[in-house]
Amino acid sequence: MTAPVLDVSGLRVDVGGRRVVDGLDLVLRAGEATALVGRSGSGKSLTARALTGLLPEGAARSGAARFTSWDGTAADLLSLPPGRMRALRGPGIGHAFQEAQASLNPTVTVGAHLKEALKAHGAERSRRRARGLAALRGAGLEDPERLWRAYPFELSGGQAQRVALALACVLEPRLLIADEVTSALDPLTQAAVLDVLRARTGAGGSLLLITHDLAVAARWADRVAVLDRGRIAEAGPADEVLRSPRHPFTRELVRAAAPGGRDGTRPAPSGPAAGAPAAVASRAAGGAR
Amino acid sequence: MSRTTAPLAPRAATPAALLAPRVRGRGGLAAGLAVLAAMVLAAALAPLLAGHDPLATDTSATGLPPGSPGHPLGTDQLGRDLLSRMLYGARYSLLVGASAALLTVVAGTALGAAAALAPRWVDALVTRVADALLALPMILVALTLAAVAGPSPATVVLAIAATGWMPVALIARAEVRALRERPFVRAARSLGHSRTRVLLRHLVPNALPPVAAVAAFEVGHAILTESTLSFLGLGIPPNIPSWGNMLTDARALLLTGQWYTVALPAGAIVATIIAVNAVSTGLERPGAGEGRTW
Numbered sequence: 001m002t003a004p005v006l007d008v009s010g011l012r013v014d015v016g017g018r019r020v021v022d023g024l025d026l027v028l029r030a031g032e033a034t035a036l037v038g039r040s041g042s043g044k045s046l047t048a049r050a051l052t053g054l055l056p057e058g059a060a061r062s063g064a065a066r067f068t069s070w071d072g073t074a075a076d077l078l079s080l081p082p083g084r085m086r087a088l089r090g091p092g093i094g095h096a097f098q099e100a101q102a103s104l105n106p107t108v109t110v111g112a113h114l115k116e117a118l119k120a121h122g123a124e125r126s127r128r129r130a131r132g133l134a135a136l137r138g139a140g141l142e143d144p145e146r147l148w149r150a151y152p153f154e155l156s157g158g159q160a161q162r163v164a165l166a167l168a169c170v171l172e173p174r175l176l177i178a179d180e181v182t183s184a185l186d187p188l189t190q191a192a193v194l195d196v197l198r199a200r201t202g203a204g205g206s207l208l209l210i211t212h213d214l215a216v217a218a219r220w221a222d223r224v225a226v227l228d229r230g231r232i233a234e235a236g237p238a239d240e241v242l243r244s245p246r247h248p249f250t251r252e253l254v255r256a257a258a259p260g261g262r263d264g265t266r267p268a269p270s271g272p273a274a275g276a277p278a279a280v281a282s283r284a285a286g287g288a289r
Numbered sequence: 290m291s292r293t294t295a296p297l298a299p300r301a302a303t304p305a306a307l308l309a310p311r312v313r314g315r316g317g318l319a320a321g322l323a324v325l326a327a328m329v330l331a332a333a334l335a336p337l338l339a340g341h342d343p344l345a346t347d348t349s350a351t352g353l354p355p356g357s358p359g360h361p362l363g364t365d366q367l368g369r370d371l372l373s374r375m376l377y378g379a380r381y382s383l384l385v386g387a388s389a390a391l392l393t394v395v396a397g398t399a400l401g402a403a404a405a406l407a408p409r410w411v412d413a414l415v416t417r418v419a420d421a422l423l424a425l426p427m428i429l430v431a432l433t434l435a436a437v438a439g440p441s442p443a444t445v446v447l448a449i450a451a452t453g454w455m456p457v458a459l460i461a462r463a464e465v466r467a468l469r470e471r472p473f474v475r476a477a478r479s480l481g482h483s484r485t486r487v488l489l490r491h492l493v494p495n496a497l498p499p500v501a502a503v504a505a506f507e508v509g510h511a512i513l514t515e516s517t518l519s520f521l522g523l524g525i526p527p528n529i530p531s532w533g534n535m536l537t538d539a540r541a542l543l544l545t546g547q548w549y550t551v552a553l554p555a556g557a558i559v560a561t562i563i564a565v566n567a568v569s570t571g572l573e574r575p576g577a578g579e580g581r582t583w
Contacts, residue, residue: 089479097475
């Protein structure tokens with residue numbers, strides 16, 4: 001078993017005096033994709049935002065989250081001083097958000113977004129454009145030269161999601177948090193974007209896939225953690241958890257996702273990605289090992 | 290990797306619908322800039338363009354209507370050439386108007402953004418002071434300033450900024466507060482950008498459109514306030530021509546048939562305000578409108 005990239009223990013998040021995340025434990029390993037599933041409002045996004053210190057105003061967090069960077073240095077995310085946390089955001093932890101179009105600054109071009117991110121973390125000026133274009137290409141965007149000059153409002157939903165992904169990946173984060181990034185996309189684009197995400201784990205990176213879609217979790221994640229009422233109800237290899245769920249909540253979730261609602265069946269892995277190209281399908285088969 | 294989906298969608302969907310507002314916007318921008326450039330040029334070249342000394346009186350040519358030989362825009366009650374006074378007046382009015390508006394907007398935006406992002410006591414301080422100043426008569430504040438600093442164009446600029454920054458600050462504060470929790474601000478922070486960077490690159494530019502609208506209004510406000518202060522003897526000395534001083538001189542002539550003595554400076558002020566408005570509208574980035582509808 002590889003070393004943990006992130007080891008969260010006893011994470012608590014309070015929003016306006018209400019405890020939303022209550023003692024969450026989660027381990028993310030290098031080269032693994034972990035899906036954090038749960039129903040809407042179960043605290044998935046807040047968990048992610050608590051890790052990078054981007055909680056909304058009036059929210060408080062406690063617990064411990066030990067993060068190991070590319071260079072092997074470990075630090076507790078929850079007690080890092082602001083300056084060091086800032087340095088980790090981007091090259092340490094990348095964060096891609098659900099509302100892709102809204103997560104791009106409307107007054108700035110795609111290229112400026114990428115260059116700004118690279119500049120913030122000291123990338124060489126002469127290499128910024130090439131690295132930015134490579135990130136766009138890596139996110140599956142054709143004609144990155146043309147997109148470089150585009151403003152966010154000129155992008156389609158799928159393009160915006162890929163640009164946001166390129167932005168989160170341009171600094172090559174050790175851990176990429178993808179928060180419901182494919183929820184608004186059509187099945188084909190969804191599969192393609194998930195492939196891009198999955199590729200992050202190839203070089204020893206780690207992926208936290210936040211989703212309420214069990215089919216996505218089944219196809220693209222190695223491990224699944226089920227979040228219920230602010231705690232991890234059940235966690236383990238994706239296959240195991242989704243095929244034979246033990247916790248009542250997981251069973252309920254799996255049953256609700258299964259076609260026809262049959263008890264205990266694995267959620268339709270052919271669901272959202274049905275009709276995906278052969279390349280995607282084979283990738284998916286590997287992803288659900 | 291499968292292929293990327295659509296081409297740039299909105300363009301492909303409705304090229305005409307997307308182009309039309311932009312051309313219209315840019316047209317207004319061009320026209321506004323042309324008017325302002327012409328005014329600045331006229332002010333700069335006043336000594337060459339003006340046929341007369343704007344201060345020289347001529348008792349043989351008082352109250353001439355526009356179109357009189359040698360006085361294309363006529364003369365005033367003291368026989369001073371109105372064209373020359375308009376040209377020289379543009380120098381003071383534009384300079385005072387532009388610098389006062391600039392100071393107002395920069396100070397207002399800075400204070401508003403600070404109030405929105407800084408600790409709560411800064412916010413409380415800025416908003417309380419703004420409320421207090423809004424409640425005071427502008428003239429009272431300006432009078433105090435002039436009494437302390439002495440009447441001069443610089444005092445006028447300072448007085449206008451001191452009495453005009455509050456709406457800008459309150460609008461900037463509200464805008465920045467609304468933008469603070471927007472996804473793109475969160476995304477910028479998730480990339481490790483510093484607070485200053487997020488403020489200058491992501492918050493302020495997106496807060497500017499409403500501020501720009503107020504800024505255009507502030508230019509007009511500044512030019513008009515200049516005339517009020519000059520009238521009270523606290524601004525530009527009455528012997529120096531400015532559009533405000535000309536209005537003050539002409540106020541008695543409005544009903545005596547010499548309407549042009551009022552119409553000329555008033556028209557120049559109105560044209561300036563409209564041109565500045567056109568420029569501020571045109572300067573909004575393409576897409577900013579779409580962005581703001583989220």
